[in-house]
């Protein structure tokens with residue numbers, strides 16, 4: 001997968017060179033490219049923002065640097081299929097695990113990191129000519145720009161790509177891959193500061209361990225995320241209890 005990130009703070013994306021994402025880039029599984037929007041500014045002061053039409057506080061990102069940057073990125077990876085352009089925004093579709101799975105199937109993802117009060121809307125309209133454009137929010141809170149949102153999305157997406165994380169097994173049981181939240185995890189020592197690991201986990205009965213973990217998932221989901229419960233197929237859970 002090719003990933004392009006356009007930002008006025010390219011160094012913000014440096015952590016993507018670390019750890020598993022960094023190794024996947026070295027291994028050629030990910031082709032990560034960061035572009036500095038200022039390289040496409042048209043004046044000697046490399047201006048990328050200006051005052052908002054209609055007044056209001058703050059500045060808005062000018063269209064022309066974005067137009068040139070998007071054209072350049074599109075030209076670097078010519079393909080008959082339009083790349084996906086993800087535009088982090090407080091007003092976007094909220095990112096979730098299903099979106100991460102869907103985006104992990106794409107060949108080319110481009111991320112447009114806005115700053116200030118956002119990007120001139122005509123850039124988003126123009127981008128539809130060469131991209132499949134998706135405004136995406138990572139949650140109902142306001143950040144100062146798109147870079148942090150891109151870090152969140154790249155991590156959530158890249159880890160689903162085969163070869164990026166060592167043990168694909170760990171992708172199977174995690175939260176949000178089904179509706180329930182994940183169960184508590186433990187490691188040595190069995191007794192720590194007077195607190196014990198649940199007895200059932202110390203034995204080797206895999207059936208009992210699986211049942212214990214599922215019960216913990218249900219308890220934790222009911223306690224922390226009751227909003228997820230309606231999606232739960234309670235009938236099948238009850239049936240499981242009856243059959244056990």
Ligand SMILES: Nc1cc(-c2ccc3ccn(Cc4ccc(CN5CCCC5)cc4)c3c2)n[nH]1
Nearest residue numbers: 088089090114115137138139141142143145146
């Ligand atoms: N999930 C999530 C994503 C973001 C996010 C993503 C990209 C940008 C680019 C700039 N900002 C700062 C920003 C944007 C809009 C307003 C609201 N203003 C009201 C009137 C015009 C605009 C304030 C401040 C971003 C924020 N925040 N949260």
